[in-house]
Amino acid sequence: MGESLNGLKRSIMCGECREEHIGQKLTVMGWVQRKRNLGGLVFVDLRDREGILQVVFGDEINEEAFKKADLVKSEYVIAIEGELVMRQSPNKGIPTGMVELKGESIRILSESQTPPIYIKENLDAAENIRLKYRYLDLRRPDMQEKLVIRHKAAKVIRDFLDENKFLEMETPMLTKSTPEGARDYLVPSRNYPGKFYALPQSPQIFKQLLMVSGFDRYFQIVKCFRDEDLRANRQPEFTQVDIEMSFVDMEDVLEVNERLIQRLFKEVKGIDVQLPIKRMPYDEAMAKYGSDKPDLRFGMEINNISEVVKDCGFTVFKGAIEAGGSVRAIVAEGCSGMGRKKVDKLGEFVKTYRAKGLAWVALKEDGIKSPIAKFFSEEEMNNIIEASGAKTGDLILIVADKDEVVLQSLGALRLELAKQLELLKDNNEFNFVWITDFPQFEYNEEEDRYVAKHHPFTMPKKEDMHLLESDPAKVRAEAYDIVLNGEELGGGSIRIHESDVQEKMFGALGFTKESAWERFGFLLEAFQYGPPPHGGIAYGLDRIVMFLSGTENIKDVIAFPKNQNAACPMSEAPNVVDEKQLRELGIEITAKEDK
Incomplete structure (x- = not known):
């Protein structure tokens, strides 16, 4: 049975004790990290949110407290009163390592069974076990630090936006389904x-x-939901920093958000983000890096060598170009000595991105080595080397196919090589870029129609407006994404506020006037009453906190996340409900499939 506090008050957190508190009578409370009995002395490492403090109990200090301290075990919750003294054996590895508390009294507030997981930093345990006992997993100092960083990030964001006249406002959680994009989570009425x-x-x-x-300027930090198949670092419920502004163009939105990013990374991480942030059009990002979220911490740009091989005798290259595709290359610097097995594995890697294969040319000190060299004259091979920007000691890697396949496979290969060559070891490099001039539409082959690249309310670029009906594939959007180290942190756009433009947009998306009003009627009706020009952006808060806390796992920065199957091992959600609840909702379960 645990004892009660009976009016006892904590006077200081364990992790806050310092040399300036020596000589003071203090009361600390927390969890037992470990206990050591060294004969006449019992040492207890006491842990709370702020850190660990060593407490020493001895016969000569207080015999009753000494005996009681010897009863405690790991994760017992205790309260201790005593005097803070200089530590006999300092530990410079922790902030409280110069002091210790001389325990004069102890109360065991609650006992603990042996925990199913270790309460220690950098725990190596199965993820589902950690999630099942998440309340214990969250006791670990490294996990608590990440959630403290999340709190700090949210506070900096709120403070900055408040100072810049944004109002925090809430929007409904129960709303209307507008199927366009990921599946909605539905709630029966x-x-x-x-x-x-x-x-x-x-x-x-x-x-x-x-x-x-x-309201002119709005923001909220809000939960959002998507019922989609989970990929790495995706969650069914996630948190967005949602921002909108009136009477603005793209420059206005980017300017205020650059200052927000600068403030956030400085105050939370101590990183100086240089402004203005680099900008890159979508077409350039795809052509150079094969991705609309390029990692700019290293080079290895994609080079289009189609022009120099279009008339060669190698049918793989020539055929790809004649079919409307391209031949492109990346250069792995200093990798001409890469073993054949490794190169063959890279070939298998690009096949997972639908490439038919990977051609390569190694520029060794004693000459060129390549399985395709026999198909090219010396001049043609020199042209390939020159067009790809390679030099002696480098390895040229080439894919020929449809543009989409070539760019996607080389973009992925570029990142894979960066990992293998350890080009991304520096965790303190933060390389931001705005991606602009996105396509307004992308073609959905399953539905045989164009769909919005961002959403149906994104403003087309003024100079492309005339192409909305005649050639939608060429229309660019007033849209922008902020990318950091190859990850999208957020994205937004200037919105359509003119009804005739919105009608053309819906037409290009294949909506009739009736179907558009059925889906978005309350917005379209509101737009009949004087909408201002407006635009905004939404950030993924979870992803931002991942960068600020130095983790690569999104679950680490969410207090109670779902697992890879969108389930919660701790609460066992989702779960069945009783028949009475279903009857009240008019729902009948016709088939059950256990997962």
Whole structure:
């Protein structure tokens, strides 16, 4: 049985004790990290949110407290009173390592069974076990540090936006399903049988309505939901920093957000972000890096060598170009000596991105080595080397196919090589870039129609407006993403506020006027009453905190995340509900499939 506090008050956190507190009578409370009995002395390492403090109990200090301290075990919750003294054996590895508490009294507030996971930093345990006992996993100092950083990040964001006249406002969690993009999470309505609410994938429509309402500058830090197959670092519920502004163009949005990013990384991480942040058009990002979220911490750019091989005798290259594709290359510097097995593995790697194979040319000191050399004259081979920008000691890696396949496979190969060659060892390099001039549309082969690259309310570039109906594939959007080290942190756009432009946009997406009003009627109706020009951006807070805390796992920065199957091992959600609840909702389960 645990003892009660009986009015006892904590006077200081364990991790806050320092040399300036020596001689003071202190009361600390927390969890037992470990206990050591050295005969006449019992040492207890006491842990709270702020850190660890060594407490020493001895016969000569207080015999009763000494005996009681010897009873405690790991993860017992205790309260200790005593005098802070200079530590006999200093530990410079921890902030409290110069002091220790001389324990004069102890209360065992609650006992603990042996925990199923170790409460220690850098725990190597199965993820599902950690998630099942998440409340214990979160006791670990490295996990608590990440969530403290999350708190600090959210506070800096709120403070900055408040100072810049943004109002924090809430939008509904129960809203209307507008199927366009990922699947919605649906919530059945008891009051309206057969009808459903949807949990928001983002507050997009509502934040635009707030601009129509005249609030001018809005933000919120808000939960969003997407019922999609989970990939690495995706969660079914995630947190967005949602921002919208009125009477702005793209430059206005980017300027205020650059200052926000600069402030956030300086105050939380101590990183100086140089402004203005580099900008790169979408087409350039795809051509050079094979990705709309390029990692710019290293070079290895993609080079288009189609022009110099279009008339060669190698049918693989020539055929790809004649079919409307291209031949492109990346150069692995200093890798001409890479073994054949490793190169063959790279060939297998690009095949996972639909490439048919990987050609290579090694520029060794004693000459060129390549399985395709026999298909080229000396002049043609020199042209390939020159076009790819390679030099002696380098390895040229080439893919020939449709542009989409070539860029995607070489973009992925570029990142794979960076890992293998350890080009990304520096965790303190933060390379930001704005990606701009996105395509307005992308073609969905399954639905045989164009869909919005961002969303249906994104403003097309003024100079491309005339192509909306005649050639939508060439229309660029007033859209922008902020990318850091190859990860998208956020994205946004200037919105359409003119009804005739919105009608053309819906037409290009294949919506009739009736179907557009059925899906987005309340927004379209609101836009009949004087909408201002407006635009904004939404960041993934979880992803930002990953960078600020130095982890590569999104689950580390969410207090209670779901696992890779969108389930919670701790609470056992999702789970069955009783028949009475289903009857009230007018729902009948016709088939069950256990996963």
